Amino acid sequence: MLVWMLYLVVVSGFLSCAVAGMSESRSFLEERIKLMVGKRPKRWRVSAAALAGLALSLVAVAADVGPPNAGGEHPEVVVPTSVLDRYVGFYQLSEMHVFTVTRQGSKLFAKLTGQGAAQIYPESETRFFYKVVKAQIDFVADSSGNISSLVLHQNGADHTAPRVKDAVAEQIDASLTARIRAQTPMPGSEAAVHSLLAGESSGKPDYDRMSPQLAAAVRQQLSNVQANLAPLGPVLAVEFVSVGAQGWDTYLIKHEHGVSQVKIILNDKGIITGAYHTTGP
Secondary structure: OOOEOOOEEOEOOOOOOOOOOOOOOOOHHHHHHHHHHOOOOOOOEEEEOEOOOOHHHHHOOOOOOOOOOHHHOOOOOOOOHHHHHHHOEEEEOOOOOEEEEEEEOOEEEEEEOOOOOEEEEEOOOOEEEEOOOOEEEEEEEOOOOOEEEEEEEEOOEEEEEEEEOHHHHHHHHHHHHHHHHHOOOOOOHHHHHHHHHHHHHHOOOOHHHEOHHHHHHHHHHHHHHHHHHHHHOOEEEEEEEEEOOOOOEEEEEEEOOEEEEEEEEEOOOOOEEEEEEEEOO
């Protein structure tokens, strides 16, 4: 199963990883340990969501995930392996995420940074669809007939990933791997969390610090976010917890009456392109 963002404002579906409501008597350290090693409760309340740039991973756990090729919505066709070979390569979806497309026999697979590979099925020579999530991929050729990009279609949004050379993909992967290994947050991510929290509290988020997709999601969900966070009271402390497999920074938020969790990701210009804020049930 893909576990992608697309937090994928999630991406109209969200990752089911939030912090459970805990009693205030526990120490902040105990809360952090529970977050890092504890089991996930069966149900969570989602407080805020963000970007479709990474829509695939979040969508995998969204409610719209149905049985494989439910209803025959996308009839499969047979595509020659010579055509499939044209699509094999790397496609950059964001500063930290690359689609790796491979062929195994007569099957084509797509793998997004931080996730496992998933088969994509042809409905034409250039359009493929997932069975694990409701998403499609188009391969686009340039004026010379060479495949120059892919376009991910998901949740009503289109995300273009230009084709890149092996060395570029390897550098992106190496940079993310190094940050995950060192557990080093993105520059500016803690300040971005404080900005997000302040905006939620005041009802006046700084939309200029967000991507257009995230800003639209926050506008739509702000009232629900505020309602879910209100019982927790004011924020007392913000602590970095970890860097996830896809480069998202996780922060534990200590409130006067409980805890919450924020996962956040920025682009290379410091703009928040994905964020979600969850509270316990």
